[in-house]
Amino acid sequence: MAVLTMAKALNEALRSTMEDDPKVVVMGEDVGKLGGVFRVTDGLQKDFGEARVMDTPLAESGIIGTAIGLAMRGYRPVCEIQFDGFVYPAYDQIVSQLAKMHARSRGTVPMPITVRIPFGGGIGAVEHHSESPEAYFAHTAGLKVVACSNPVDAWSMLRQAVRSDDPVIFFEPKRRYWEKAEVDTRAPDDPLWQARVVRPGTDATLIAYGPMVRTCLEAATAAEEDGRSLEVLDLRSLSPLDLPSVVASVRRTRRAVVVHEAPSFIGIGAEIAARLSEELYYEMEAPVLRVTGYDTPYPPSRLEEEYLPDLDRVLHTVDRSLAF
Amino acid sequence: MAVLTMAKALNEALRSTMEDDPKVVVMGEDVGKLGGVFRVTDGLQKDFGEARVMDTPLAESGIIGTAIGLAMRGYRPVCEIQFDGFVYPAYDQIVSQLAKMHARSRGTVPMPITVRIPFGGGIGAVEHHSESPEAYFAHTAGLKVVACSNPVDAWSMLRQAVRSDDPVIFFEPKRRYWEKAEVDTRAPDDPLWQARVVRPGTDATLIAYGPMVRTCLEAATAAEEDGRSLEVLDLRSLSPLDLPSVVASVRRTRRAVVVHEAPSFIGIGAEIAARLSEELYYEMEAPVLRVTGYDTPYPPSRLEEEYLPDLDRVLHTVDRSLAF
Amino acid sequence: MPDATALTEPPIPSSPAGEVPVQLLTPEGERVSHPEYDVDLTDEEYRGLYRDLVLVRRIDIEATALQRQGELGIWAALLGQEAAQVGSGRAMREKDFAFPTYREHGVAWCRGVDPLELLGLFRGVSNGGWDPQEKRFQLYTIVIGSQTLHATGYAMGVQKDGAVGPQADGSEGEAVIAYFGDGASSQGDVNEAFVWASVYNAPVVFFCQNNQWGISTPTDHQTRIPLYRRAEGFGFPGVRVDGNDVLASYAVTRKALDDARQGQGPTLVEAFTYRMGAHTTSDDPTRYRLASELEAWKLKDPLERMKSFLYKQQIADADFFAELDADADALAARLRAGCLQMTDPAPSAMFDRVYAETTPLLQEQQAAFEAYSAGFADAGAVH
Amino acid sequence: MPDATALTEPPIPSSPAGEVPVQLLTPEGERVSHPEYDVDLTDEEYRGLYRDLVLVRRIDIEATALQRQGELGIWAALLGQEAAQVGSGRAMREKDFAFPTYREHGVAWCRGVDPLELLGLFRGVSNGGWDPQEKRFQLYTIVIGSQTLHATGYAMGVQKDGAVGPQADGSEGEAVIAYFGDGASSQGDVNEAFVWASVYNAPVVFFCQNNQWGISTPTDHQTRIPLYRRAEGFGFPGVRVDGNDVLASYAVTRKALDDARQGQGPTLVEAFTYRMGAHTTSDDPTRYRLASELEAWKLKDPLERMKSFLYKQQIADADFFAELDADADALAARLRAGCLQMTDPAPSAMFDRVYAETTPLLQEQQAAFEAYSAGFADAGAVH
Ligand SMILES: Cc1ncc(C[n+]2csc(CCOP(=O)(O)OP(=O)(O)O)c2C)c(N)n1
């Protein structure tokens, strides 16, 4: 067992799938010599060569479009999009080709492609470097969308994503890249599509993913001091959504607060609220509440702490929930 | 007062704003001599010239990107995207530039651009010609998103959209292009951002927009025979959402069913459900239910009738709502 | 604020000068020579090409008729482009892989795709029905330009597999061909494909059928110089071929594919041709182009010139033509019958194969859908 | 399935051959002549250009220092690219309009943008604080390539306004300049801008600073021929200029802008230069490039050669240089002080100006935010 940062855990996951399967290729801007701007692909080109770790031209549609062609030839590309805000030039290839190819071809043309996207704010960056575009992809039939929240999951989820025969949009919470944990690379993987209760509790469920899991854990710890027992559920997979786990948790706690950095309007939180209000109509004590980024463009970084959900806003909203 | 098809009403709206304001320019693929594949821009190039009605090169990012530049120069472009499924190549320009320019520039660079998109299914078309991508845009802060459902609104909403100093994504339900109504071009405009009760009722509210408004009206008529009084609310604006009107209606009927062609997962319906379950927590008799397209790629057209919400599915869901 | 009339017209320059395309067969059916390109086919092969042209046109005409009769939702006719497609399609070697648009019925034919599959697509029973790997012919791509990147990526894969250059089996390796139109040349994706292909020296041929129109938009709205010259800007060769000349289309494509498979990287082939029909059956070209233009192009008909050639050179006799006509009739009849017999997919199929591994939510929706539909069937039975 | 080692390396060809760029000043500061381009400036103008170079570099160095001290989130240094930027920036006429990337601090300087606004952006207090119309300099664009389409659209607007060619006020009309990098040349948007500009013959100059790198990616991963030649493929002229030569950069850009304003359409200018620093302060170029490369380019430093020229030609004396140094110090001090004094925007400002006409939902969020924040302030007061 080694103590790894999330970035390193992802790096090891790539390395191990590349060792296991010669068809796995890594491609993206600056993923080679530089090892990616977050060093997630560090050392891979050196060890696997330029044919398997490709510094591509600077064009995201080209990255995804050629990855699709490589997949048709039997490769298993892992594409890196440098930052969340730069995935949009590839949107057409993702939404109209990557997502639809399997259905279009009635399964004869699978798309075992992983698109890694560092996402979210909190790193003091300039515009377009702090976005949370996950709802765009989760709303798209044919894609699978996941987000890891810690090094252990980073390792096991990325390995499973790469091995998946479906296209997976893999969100990595960039402000958590440097967080560390013990990662047992020989432990059996938690199934990729399952949510996980990362802290049990009884008074309300905090539902989160990616960077907000830790925020929720901190909130739960703080709440404990006030005698409140909050359960924290890490969704891990956004599409498919592990609704049974969500329902099971909220059925117990009877209250739910969804937390994400992405804007509220038609975000993941809306879907969870809609589902829970239907599934647990007679069982909940309060409506599902949301703590999210505001419905504005991501602000200049000096304001990002105001924009991003934090411990206080989570607790404030838990209070509102409990007041129902 | 003239009887106009929706396509003609839109055409007249463009003509009238072009007459009113020499800065209005129309641009897109085949909008000139051909008058657009749906003839919405029919005759405009002939009357206003090639400088104001531009047949562009075949590239959607180019259309929106140059429209942004034209807007910076003081023009007021109305862009046509030929079909819903072809807007994605322009996604980056729409989401990262068009939507964010006003905020980025602190209002010094307004974006008075209208992007017209024929949307939705039901016309027996091949792939990519029947999509409902509205949630992608409505989730995007900085954009306004509307959908018209009838010729009268088509006329007044498009005129207001073009005059708006904000970017408006204007969805036109393509299978309703040929429906007719009397359009009084001298009547005062219903404000663009307001929903409207198009049929009052007491037992439940059907919430719809674009092509599904008529489907809901038909369902309400059919329900009447069974002694059920359904209210039909046409949202008209999806972003901003006229929540007060939605709440007012459902507060009266206590039951709501949202109907749209777009997939269910993280669609507009989810947002409405989330909002209503919070706003009317103690007042509703049933959870908000949704009748939507399935979470699959739009199927080959011979299956589209199975995919699209219809009168029966709406009534079936109303039954479910009433059973709560 | 200047008034409307003060706006100057954007000065779109007039149609790109017609630089002379490679030609091996004149519109009158005379064989001519070209310094760089030639074909040396047997009589049987010549007849084979003509046969393809005729059958492909017949498929197209039958499909158009079926659409008119309401059997297809829409049809995108290849009328006039048969030579470009058959020439390039036949230039491919067995292992080569093609990435079509929505109009490559002639190429599909050369790859052995049953035309009924094409009808199925335009009828709306599928989004393509053949197995792309088996036919070495991708599914039709409707979003303009996307497939050029797929082709380039596939070609990069060929390269990674070591399948470029002399192979253990004695062959010269594999090549890829990407089809697209004059309109498509404006798309970012197509130009990105040019970047990728040239930087990686990928074994891909970009085959642009310049049929003069992108729906109602003439080519001078997409480029102000001949399209084949686009390649210069990316550092690889471009060549313009007479796309109504099946022999030249064959020769030029064969050379480009062979160059690619031998490791010489991409070529852009511009097949200068003409869309003799409407853009699709939904289109009305009288709104935007003069009848005289069509008349002029009719004189360059790709079938006529090949027919003259076969006659003049006595490569084919009346029997051949009669037999071919009969075969075409039989093919058309088969297609018609097949189309009319085509059944819709089971509704519930729309939930299948969205993913390689389906999801609980989708299964839930499918189950609900099936229960709902069954309820209807029951209700129907009762009434 | 071939094993990993069987994969062939993609044969990326070696760096594009260095075709000779237009040069008017050698690295040693010798004035040389060029058959097509020249400048004829007064001594004061020569000194002015040098002054710009020095001040711009000083801004850059100060900003880098401020970033190191935690005052800026990040900084994208222009070190080494001063001549390309000052040359092209000063070539613009008053009404011309520039569309920058995120590195055009030198052009911003020429357009009269207060460098403090740039610091504000990289500090995170704004996304660009100047009024683009007033400065005729758009906001910085971070998404690679997007601004080339904006520039083209703007240029189409210039055309529609009749502002190309001789004007009533005696001027020769307006032109537009779009900045982008070598990496950006691969983006679909940039190539679409080329299509648009050439088809509409728009008065826009595409100014590509080929600084040899796109972060860690060398230019041979973006193109296999010199970038200025990309324009050929789209039917408009391309020219490579020594981007470390302020006089040549000025001359070539001036000519291209004047051509554009006179109705001769677009030109692609490739300014061949070198990014002497890191991509940004977050970058570590030692991971991907050799120190020797940097050393070689240091000999071509854009400031040094201009300084030698001024000295040798006795256009400037020691006093001038001393005074300039003092001015640079003063500027740096002003920036430092201004940066340290910069206040964050009011948090609630993030809800303002999302739209020209705000929305009820946003107002509701803003109100809730303000109430919540006020609650905190109160709470804070109590504890
Ligand atoms: C991205 C995209 N935009 C628009 C369309 C609609 N459309 C279908 S065909 C066509 C014209 C294509 O012209 P060209 O590339 O010359 O091919 P051709 O139809 O002439 O074979 C257009 C605009 C599309 N299919 N995809």
Ligand SMILES: Cc1ncc(C[n+]2csc(CCOP(=O)(O)OP(=O)(O)O)c2C)c(N)n1
């Ligand atoms: C669409 C997009 N993709 C990726 C990035 C991240 N990124 C920022 S700068 C850069 C390299 C740009 O290289 P070049 O165009 O040569 O400009 P330079 O930085 O050298 O001035 C990249 C990849 C971005 N800003 N936008």
Ligand SMILES: [Mg+2]
């Ligand atoms: Mg065409």
Ligand SMILES: [Mg+2]
């Ligand atoms: Mg660069």
